[in-house]
Amino acid sequence: MRKQTRIRLTALAAGSVLALTACGGGSGTASDGPVHLRxxxxxxxxxxxxxxxGIADEYRKAHPDVKSVKFDVLPLENYTTTLTTQIAGGKSPDLAWIFENSAADFVSSGALAEAKVKNAEDVLPSAKKLWEQDGKLYAYPFSTSPFxxxxxxxxxxxxxxxxPAELxxxxxxxxxxxxKLGAAVHDKSGRTGMVIRDFDYKAWDNLATYWSAWGAEAWSEDGxxxxxxxxxxxxxxxxxxxAVFEDESMLAPGTTADxxxxxxxxxxxxxxxASLLEDKFKWDFVPLPSGPKGEYDVIGQAGIARLAKSAHPEEADGFLEFLTNPENSAKLGAYFPQARTSQLDPATLAKSNPKLSEQQLADVVVDGIKKGKVKPVHIGQAEINEAVRGALDxxxxxxxxxxKVLRGVCTAIKPLLEQ
Incomplete structure (x- = not known):
């Protein structure tokens, strides 16, 4: 009972933090004196x-009043919690990278300023959907990345x-x-066959890359x-x-395999x-396997936004516009696929992705961006995440x-979905 109370209080606190950001934002004018963006x-x-x-250095050459742009790395496992705590404590960054699973909360809370983006019409409407409200864009879909x-x-x-290429x-x-492949690898060498990276029996929403093959969904379209x-x-x-417990073809709980x-x-x-590949072995990059429902694509997405509480709103807007312009979007595409129509072809992507072939980029990235569905997203996702994770244990x-376990998941989240 105490655990559930802590979860609820944590989620409510996060919601309160975001609500607070709608008040007392930046002045909307240029700052006096040197500017340090974060x-x-x-x-x-x-x-x-x-x-x-490199992009920040180029921006600063044309804007000498901006003395620095610091990219503040926050741990992945508590990124959103740390970010909202900073905002609540009066230490809001000027801009932030925001994950898809907290997009609905950030956009609806007023925490974000309207995003100033060049050639926003070039970005696929489906990629902007999460980041829009009342016809306004509140974050640039910085990475629309198929799995x-x-x-x-x-x-x-x-x-x-x-x-897989042969299959x-x-x-x-x-x-x-x-x-079958994974079981054979395990039997032959004792090593792991398949790992759904970043799942680790905690980040359950990454399992959308698996269950979507059966046409399953965490919740209905209306949430x-x-x-x-x-x-x-x-x-x-x-x-x-x-696959985990009988075939032993996938990563087992409590173990790791990189x-x-x-x-x-x-x-x-x-x-x-792909930046982690060091050519220690021959490798390939292929689409997600199909299932009873046929072929499918799943997307992870992130947005870049200017915070409403930025101390330097004008300069932050300027940097956001520069960072996401078509030229810099093409550079970012080396690691973070861009959903710009003008850049969605394998030849263009290959210029900034030398490790991947045009065929790999076409099959996984281009097709995935055009046809993929974003991982589960819901208002109040922080509390829902904790409830699902606990019920799945x-x-x-x-x-x-x-x-029985899956019925228990629904029992745990039904009140949250209905709020």
Missing amino acids: MTVWSGSPEHLKLLN GVFVNTDMLKEAGQPT IEQGKWTWDEVS KTCGFDKPEMVEAMTSLHK FFAGESAMTVTQMSR PLWKKDADVE
């Missing part, structure tokens, strides 16, 4: 920061297994085949009806449970992780009653 980001990758700092599968082809061949050619690239107890979800999660360190044969993740045991 933007929170989740990635501390040297390649990502080098790119961002795909990175494959260690050397490891599969060592286990005597076909590659795709035969029309057999399915989650059932993934489980009011739980989908965890529906037949499609029960079938999907039963399949996942079997694909990029050569510790697993396959991993579900996004194009930006009993599922990660060998003797779990899958259907």
